[in-house]
Amino acid sequence: MNFKDLPPIKEQLMKCVRCGKCRSVCPVFAEVKNETAAPRGHVFIVQMLRDDKVEPDHKVYEKLSACLLCENCTVNCPSGIDIHELNAAARAYIYEKNPSLGKELVFDTLWTSPGLLKTSTMLMGGVQKLGLQKLARNIGLTKILPGDLSKAEKMLDSVPSRSARSQLPEVNKAKGEKKYTVGYFLGCGTDLLNPEVALATVNVLTLNGCEVIIPRESKCCGLPHIANGKLETARRLAAHNIKIFNSYEFDYFITDCASCSSALSRKNMEFLFKGLKIEDTAYAFAEKVMDLTVFLVDVLKIEMDGDNLSEKRRVTYHDPCHLANAQGIKSQPRELLQRIPGIELVEMKNANTCCGGSGTYSVTHYDMSMKILDKKMDNAMETGADMIATCCPSCMMQLRYGTQRHKWNCRVIHPVQLINDFYLHKPAKTAGE
Amino acid sequence: MEKAIIGKELVKILGKEKVLVDELDLMYYSYDSSFLTKLEPSNPFAVAMPTSTEEVQQVVRFAWENNINIVPRGAGTGETGGCIAVNGGIVLDLSTWDEIVEIDARNMQVIVRPGVIHANLNDELAKYNLFFPPDPGSSKMCTIGGMVANNASGLRAVKYWATEPYVLGLEVVMPNGDVIITGGMKSRAIKNVSGINLTKFMVGSEGVLGIITRIRLRCFPKPRARGIAMAVFDCLDDAPATVLDVYQAGVLPSGIEILDSSAITAVNEFKPEINLPAAEAILLFEVDGNPPSVDFEGEIIQQIAKKRARSVEWATEEKRMTELWEGRSVTATAAARVRPDGSRIFAGEDISVPLSRVADTLRAIRALGDKYGIKVVNYGHIGDGNVHTAPVINPENPDEVEKVLKMVDEIHLLAIEMGGTTTGEHGVGAVRRPYAEAEHGKAVEYMRKAKEAFDPKGIMNPGKVF
Ligand SMILES: Cc1cc2nc3c(=O)[nH]c(=O)nc-3n(C[C@H](O)[C@H](O)[C@H](O)COP(=O)(O)OP(=O)(O)OC[C@H]3O[C@@H](n4cnc5c(N)ncnc54)[C@H](O)[C@@H]3O)c2cc1C
Ligand code: SF4
Ligand code: SF4
Numbered sequence: 001m002n003f004k005d006l007p008p009i010k011e012q013l014m015k016c017v018r019c020g021k022c023r024s025v026c027p028v029f030a031e032v033k034n035e036t037a038a039p040r041g042h043v044f045i046v047q048m049l050r051d052d053k054v055e056p057d058h059k060v061y062e063k064l065s066a067c068l069l070c071e072n073c074t075v076n077c078p079s080g081i082d083i084h085e086l087n088a089a090a091r092a093y094i095y096e097k098n099p100s101l102g103k104e105l106v107f108d109t110l111w112t113s114p115g116l117l118k119t120s121t122m123l124m125g126g127v128q129k130l131g132l133q134k135l136a137r138n139i140g141l142t143k144i145l146p147g148d149l150s151k152a153e154k155m156l157d158s159v160p161s162r163s164a165r166s167q168l169p170e171v172n173k174a175k176g177e178k179k180y181t182v183g184y185f186l187g188c189g190t191d192l193l194n195p196e197v198a199l200a201t202v203n204v205l206t207l208n209g210c211e212v213i214i215p216r217e218s219k220c221c222g223l224p225h226i227a228n229g230k231l232e233t234a235r236r237l238a239a240h241n242i243k244i245f246n247s248y249e250f251d252y253f254i255t256d257c258a259s260c261s262s263a264l265s266r267k268n269m270e271f272l273f274k275g276l277k278i279e280d281t282a283y284a285f286a287e288k289v290m291d292l293t294v295f296l297v298d299v300l301k302i303e304m305d306g307d308n309l310s311e312k313r314r315v316t317y318h319d320p321c322h323l324a325n326a327q328g329i330k331s332q333p334r335e336l337l338q339r340i341p342g343i344e345l346v347e348m349k350n351a352n353t354c355c356g357g358s359g360t361y362s363v364t365h366y367d368m369s370m371k372i373l374d375k376k377m378d379n380a381m382e383t384g385a386d387m388i389a390t391c392c393p394s395c396m397m398q399l400r401y402g403t404q405r406h407k408w409n410c411r412v413i414h415p416v417q418l419i420n421d422f423y424l425h426k427p428a429k430t431a432g433e
Numbered sequence: 434m435e436k437a438i439i440g441k442e443l444v445k446i447l448g449k450e451k452v453l454v455d456e457l458d459l460m461y462y463s464y465d466s467s468f469l470t471k472l473e474p475s476n477p478f479a480v481a482m483p484t485s486t487e488e489v490q491q492v493v494r495f496a497w498e499n500n501i502n503i504v505p506r507g508a509g510t511g512e513t514g515g516c517i518a519v520n521g522g523i524v525l526d527l528s529t530w531d532e533i534v535e536i537d538a539r540n541m542q543v544i545v546r547p548g549v550i551h552a553n554l555n556d557e558l559a560k561y562n563l564f565f566p567p568d569p570g571s572s573k574m575c576t577i578g579g580m581v582a583n584n585a586s587g588l589r590a591v592k593y594w595a596t597e598p599y600v601l602g603l604e605v606v607m608p609n610g611d612v613i614i615t616g617g618m619k620s621r622a623i624k625n626v627s628g629i630n631l632t633k634f635m636v637g638s639e640g641v642l643g644i645i646t647r648i649r650l651r652c653f654p655k656p657r658a659r660g661i662a663m664a665v666f667d668c669l670d671d672a673p674a675t676v677l678d679v680y681q682a683g684v685l686p687s688g689i690e691i692l693d694s695s696a697i698t699a700v701n702e703f704k705p706e707i708n709l710p711a712a713e714a715i716l717l718f719e720v721d722g723n724p725p726s727v728d729f730e731g732e733i734i735q736q737i738a739k740k741r742a743r744s745v746e747w748a749t750e751e752k753r754m755t756e757l758w759e760g761r762s763v764t765a766t767a768a769a770r771v772r773p774d775g776s777r778i779f780a781g782e783d784i785s786v787p788l789s790r791v792a793d794t795l796r797a798i799r800a801l802g803d804k805y806g807i808k809v810v811n812y813g814h815i816g817d818g819n820v821h822t823a824p825v826i827n828p829e830n831p832d833e834v835e836k837v838l839k840m841v842d843e844i845h846l847l848a849i850e851m852g853g854t855t856t857g858e859h860g861v862g863a864v865r866r867p868y869a870e871a872e873h874g875k876a877v878e879y880m881r882k883a884k885e886a887f888d889p890k891g892i893m894n895p896g897k898v899f
Contacts, residue, residue, distance in 0.1 A: 014829045015776040018466045019766045020510040024550070024573040033529045034482060035461040035509065036453070044464060044474075045457075059457050078703060078766030079776065 003093035004050055007274045008085045013050060015079045016043045022073035022083060027354050028066055031371050037066055039073035039083045046090045056094040058101060061229070064091055066368070068361050069227050070354035071325035085271050088226045095229030164191045164198030165214070172202050172212040179209035180299075183250040185241070185264065185289075187257035188220050189393025197393070200420035201256045201292060207423055208300050212254075217244045221263035222272075223322075224359050235272050238263070242278070242285045252299070253285075256292040256416055258320035258392035259359065262327055264289040291323060292416060293391060297332040304422055306341030314344050315418070316385035318376070318399060319352035320392035333391055336415045340422055349379040357398025369398070370405075377402040380410075387411045389418070434499050436478045439523065443481050446491045451529075453480040462524050465509040465516050468780035469864050471828060477504065477518035484530040484546075486604060486612060486646045493644065494610035496523055496892055503608070504894050505640040507547065507579030510571045512779035513862020515583065515639050519896040525644060527578050533557055534647070540621045542601060544649050547578025563652040566593035569858070570762045578645050583860040584637030588762065589719070591816035592687040593653075595858065597636045601625070604647035605635055608888040616649065623651060634883075639860050640894040642887045656687075656721035660731045661754045663746040664738035665712045669693070671741040672714040673791045676815055678737045679718065684730045688719040689816030690761045693795065695771050696812040696823075700760045702770035707760040712743065716815065717761055761812070768810040768823035777810065777823040780864065781841030784848035785819040785857025794851050798822055798844060805840045807833070819857035846871075861898045869899045 003009060022039035023029055029037045042064055048054045064087050073083045095101055164186060182205065190198050205212045218241055222234035241264070245253050255261045262268060266286040273282045296302050315337055323329045330352065337345045356362060356372030376399070380388055388399050391414055400412045440454030453459060456476070463474030478501070483489045496503045502522025509516050509528075518524055531548035538561040545554060551565075552573045558564050569575055569587040579585070581603070586595035601623065602616025615631040635642060666672050676689055692700065692715045701709055709715060716738070720730045731747055738745045748754050768777035786794045795811055798820070802809035813821035822844060826833040845855045845868050855861075855868045869877050877899050887893075 011774065014827065015769055017766055017769070017777055017779060018464050018471065018509075020466060020508055020571065020574040021766065023508065024552075033531075034453070034480075034526060036458050038461070041461045044461065048460065054457065054460070059455075063457070078763045079769045080703070 001275065003089060003096075005275075006089050008082050008271070009046070009050055009089055012081045012086065013043065013047045015081050016040065016047075017079060018044070019078065022077055025072045025076045026067075027070065027072065027356070027372050027375075028068060028368060031368060032066070036063060039067070039077075042067060042087050042090075043081065043083055046086045049090050049093065056090075056097045058094075058098060061091060061094045061098075061101060064094075066365065068321070068354050068356070068358040068372075070321040070358060072321065072352075072354065075325045075328075082271070088229075088271075089231065091227075091229035092231035101229070160193065160195055162195060164195035165216075167195060168198060168202055168214060170214055170216055172206050172214070174209050174211045175206050176209055178211050180251040181211045181213065181249060182295075183245050183248055183253045184212050184214045185218060185221070185245070185253055185255040185257075185260055186214050187255060187260035187393065189259065189397075190257050193397055194393045194414070197256055197396075197414045197417060200414070200417045201254075204296070204302075204416055204419050204423065205254070208296075208302055210300075213248060213250070215244050215248065221257075221260040223259045223263040226263070226268075227359055227361075231272070234263075238269070238272055238282070239278060242282060245288075246281070246285060250288065252295060253289045254292055254295050255289070256391065256414060258291065258323035258326075258329075259394060261289060261291040262322035265327055267326065291327065291329055291332075291391070293323075293332040293336050294329060296416075296419075297335050302336075302339070302419070304339055304341055304419065306422065312342055312344040313387065314346050314383065314385045315387045315389050316346050316348045316380055316383040317351060317415075318348070318355060318380065318388055318390040318395060320390055320395045321352075321354050321358070323391055324352045333389070333415055336419070337389055340415075340418050342422075343418060346383040346385055348383045348385075350375075351379075353379075355395050355398045355402070357394045359394050362398055362401075373398060373402045373405070377406050377408070381406065381408055385410065387413055387418075389413055389415050391415065434501060439499075439501060440479050442495055443479055443492065443523070446495065447481055447483060447488055451482040451484070451488075453482075462506070462509075462526070463517065465514060466512045466779050467514045467517075467862070467864060468778040468828070469514045470517050471778070472834065475517050475519050477524040478521055480524045480526050482526045482529045486606065489525065489606045489644055489646055490610050490612060492523065492525065493606050493608065497609050497890065500890060500892060502892050502895055503644070505578070505582065505644050507576030507582070508550070508571075508574050510575045511579060511583060511862060512782060512859045513639075513856075513864045513897075515860055515862035515894070515897055516579075517863065519863050522892070522895075527644075527646075528576050531576075536561055536563075537621065538563060541623065541652050541654075542621065542649055543652055544647065545577050546647060547576060547581075547645050549577045551575055551577060551580060558652055559655060562655050564655045565599060565650055566653055567596045567599065570765050572762075577648055577650070581636055581645055581648055582638065582640050583858070586814075586858045588688040588690060588758070588814060590814060590819070590858070591689055592685050592721075597633065599651045600632055600636050600648065601651050602649040603632055603635055603645055605643040606646055607643045608890065608893045612646075613643075637860070639862060639898050641884055641898050642893060656723070658724040658727040658749075659687075659719065659721045659754060660727045660747060660749045661757050662718040662720075662731055662734045662738060663709075663748070663757060664716045664718070664742040665710050665744045666714045666716070666741060667712060667743050668741075669713050669795060670792045672716050673788065673815065675716060675738050675741055676791075677788065678740075679734055682733050682737060684720070684733050686718045686730070686734065686816065687721045688717070688814070690717040690719075691715070691811075691813060691815035692717075692761065692764060693811040695808065695810040696764050696768065699767045699770045699810055700764055703763055703767035704756070704760060707756045709760065710744065716742075717757055719758065764810070764812045765821070765823070768812075769825055771810060772808055772825045774827055775808070775825040776828050777825050778828060778837065779859075780824065780837065781844040782821055782823060783819070783856045783859040784822070784844060784853055785817070786848060786851040786853030788818050790851045790853070791815055791818055791820065794820055794847065794853075797847055797851075801840050801843055801847075805836045807837055807840055814857070817857070818853065863897055866897070866899060
């Protein structure tokens with residue numbers, strides 16, 4: 001669809017009253033402090049793009065891509081503008097006009113940096129399927145400073161050697177009486193960077209009466225592509241995933257990754273497909289998508305009764321932007337943590353402020369990402385927690401790096417891992433018992 | 434002087450991190466919250482972001498010597514184009530200079546640089562049990578410098594008034610580069626009548642006299658308790674009548690706010706959890722002080738309101754109070770929610786009329802809305818007669834724009850007609866200049882003379898105020 005015909009561009013741009021409310025909630029603006037980094041500034045420049053008052057060139061792309069797409073501005077905008085969608089749409093428009101934007105990066109910089117390439121490609125999704133050559137064409141990263149790259153590479157030391165997919169069968173039978181058949185949308189980040197989360201998810205779900213199927217043909221959710229100006233690719237990936245998941249008889253499509261569930265949500269489907277033929281199918285698909293924490297609390301209503309341990313482990317929770325801002329999911333992850341015996345939840349200040357990871361952002365904008373991370377770590381460390389829990393592989397990677405950076409001995413985990421730990425020590429009552 | 438040379442000179446003074454000269458960067462400084470700049474954004478020649486008095490002084494000297502306009506800017510949340518270089522020039526973005534220099538709790542005052550954000554200042558002051566009372570709806574984004582320059586006020590002006598009474602002294606860089614300190618060079622006094630009061634003169638001068646670089650503010654002890662009464666009315670006239678009765682009963686609430694039926698819809702659309710009842714008008718009374726006095730005054734307000742109101746709610750629980758108060762403060766932008774394809778605009782948004790004329794004014798504004806076929810959301814600080822009008826239009830439809838500009842003109846004239854003013858708190862800037870003569874007559878001549886005495890070359894924020 002033409003940039004100027006996209007619903008947010010057509011309907012929302014004119015709604016901005018430039019009140020500046022969004023200035024007060026943007027983590028990037030808080031660092032840069034001038035209007036060129038303000039969400040309001042992004043909205044303005046997108047309008048200028050629409051009106052052909054600025055060239056869709058790399059300079060504008062650079063400004064727009066300084067944004068994390070954390071959606072904090074969007075949820076706080078009194079005029080109801082999806083500021084991040086305007087931004088993403090504009091990136092795609094500029095990219096479309098300047099196909100060379102991304103290649104430059106891939107061929108000149110990424111190729112010379114094997115560790116980085118590995119992780120970047122992993123994050124870009126589905127390297128195994130696409131192959132590097134094709135993938136390179138698909139990546140539309142902004143121009144990266146080589147300085148950033150060498151620093152960013154440190155983040156990638158601990159990429160696990162075995163993916164989750166290689167460890168999990170396609171069909172995982174329910175233990176005990178079967179209640180639901182769920183399609184597990186195993187995202188690239190969980191699969192490649194946090195396979196232990198996937199193992200825990202499958203174990204916890206099967207123990208609670210779910211047959212868990214991991215469709216082999218599913219692909220990346222497309223979120224990294226949206227962030228990097230590849231809207232068309234994101235549409236293709238979403239359409240593919242819809243087709244694959246719809247070909248099974250699933251009660252729910254579950255994912256443990258905040259980014260994936262937001263990419264598959266109704267809101268994002270509207271962004272990708274509103275006005276297109278596939279629209280209704282996409283919305284029907286999105287109806288069945290559910291974040292793991294919501295599924296465990298609201299549908300499975302899991303309870304874990306255990307001994308009231310006197311010595312509790314302190315856990316602080318970091319809200320992934322794609323859960324808290326994009327989907328308004330804040331209570332269920334906390335509720336889950338509080339239900340685990342022996343866990344004490346301690347809130348950190350600004351728990352729902354971005355950690356600066358934001359998918360590929362920590363690689364493309366290393367210095368800014370670190371400034372934002374350092375603030376997050378200060379707040380997390382202040383709680384004196386033993387663990388940071390969060391529901392997004394990108395946040396987990398970033399926070400883990402944060403703990404190393406601050407020499408803080410603290411585990412970074414997904415809540416489902418703690419539930420799994422609990423079951424390992426005290427087998428769950430399987431359904432029907 | 435050519436733009437490129439201006440840029441180079443500024444970089445020499447400030448270094449390149451503190452200067453923007455790229456055309457793309459300059460575009461981000463072409464607007465503030467005004468409808469004017471939404472229609473006609475206007476780029477400066479350059480943006481400078483000084484963070485010391487010396488840096489400001491050097492930039493100003495350079496501008497003075499080369500006859501280049503200087504336009505101070507805070508957060509750009511003004512609604513009048515005040516911080517926009519409408520005639521070209523260098524924009525001084527002072528928002529990055531956000532240092533709280535000293536909280537002098539023993540002397541009940543605080544010293545700040547101009548870029549400190551209002552809400553951040555109060556967060557810091559709270560640690561000392563102090564607060565700076567004026568509270569604009571833009572508290573989380575506007576700067577103290579901008580508040581002083583606009584003499585901003587807000588929801589609590591009924592009891593605490595505007596910024597002006599709190600400003601004890603200023604450091605100002607004059608258009609020729611001189612630096613003056615008003616309110617006494619070394620003074621930490623709270624009371625001070627020595628000399629012609631240049632502090633008061635600078636407050637509300639909208640950047641046309643000099644650049645405010647340091648602000649000494651009086652603080653108040655933070656009240657220990659707070660309560661909010663919400664009264665719901667089926668008849669518009671009952672609202673102002675209730676306000677007058679409350680005053681008559683000897684109660685001075687900290688704020689009294691009104692929302693009309695369309696504003697109620699807008700708030701509910703934006704934050705359904707606030708769940709305001711549908712009505713012709715809602716009044717929110719905030720009282721603060723010590724717990725017994727808050728209860729006592731709350732009781733009186735409830736009794737008086739019940740005489741006319743359909744229902745009255747009294748809230749002292751923090752969550753509900755925040756909801757109600759925030760509900761009111763977000764109305765400014767949430768107004769747009771009353772029309773799916775519309776946007777509110779900031780134009781004709783800030784008239785202030787005598788208390789006795791508030792109901793007539795609201796009715797007249799509704800009639801104007803009907804006349805032009807424009808949806809208008811009304812809300813505001815009824816306690817001091819300050820009515821905020823939010824026309825909701827499609828700003829990209831030229832017909833609607835033409836109509837709304839005519840309507841706004843009529844609203845401004847209506848305010849003067851009612852014995853009020855075209856602006857109660859947001860200022861004149863570029864948008865309300867045309868009404869200066871009608872409002873002030875010969876006094877405008879003396880305003881001009883005063884400006885000439887401070888700024889003989891006319892480089893300070895030209896095209897504003899008169
Ligand atoms: C949603 C919303 C709600 C608002 N609610 C209120 C309200 O309740 N009450 C109210 O009074 N206003 C309100 N305003 C208007 C505005 O926020 C205030 O006038 C505020 O004080 C402007 O501050 P700023 O930092 O954004 O200044 P800017 O808009 O950047 O500048 C305002 C004026 O001050 C001058 N200026 C700025 N800094 C300096 C300086 N250091 N030295 C000299 N001149 C300077 C500029 O040249 C300009 O003329 C609201 C605005 C919005 C968008
Ligand atoms: S908060 Fe919304 S309306 Fe206000 S400036 Fe930002 S984008 Fe525009
Ligand atoms: S999405 Fe996040 S980083 Fe981007 S402009 Fe909005 S608040 Fe800032």
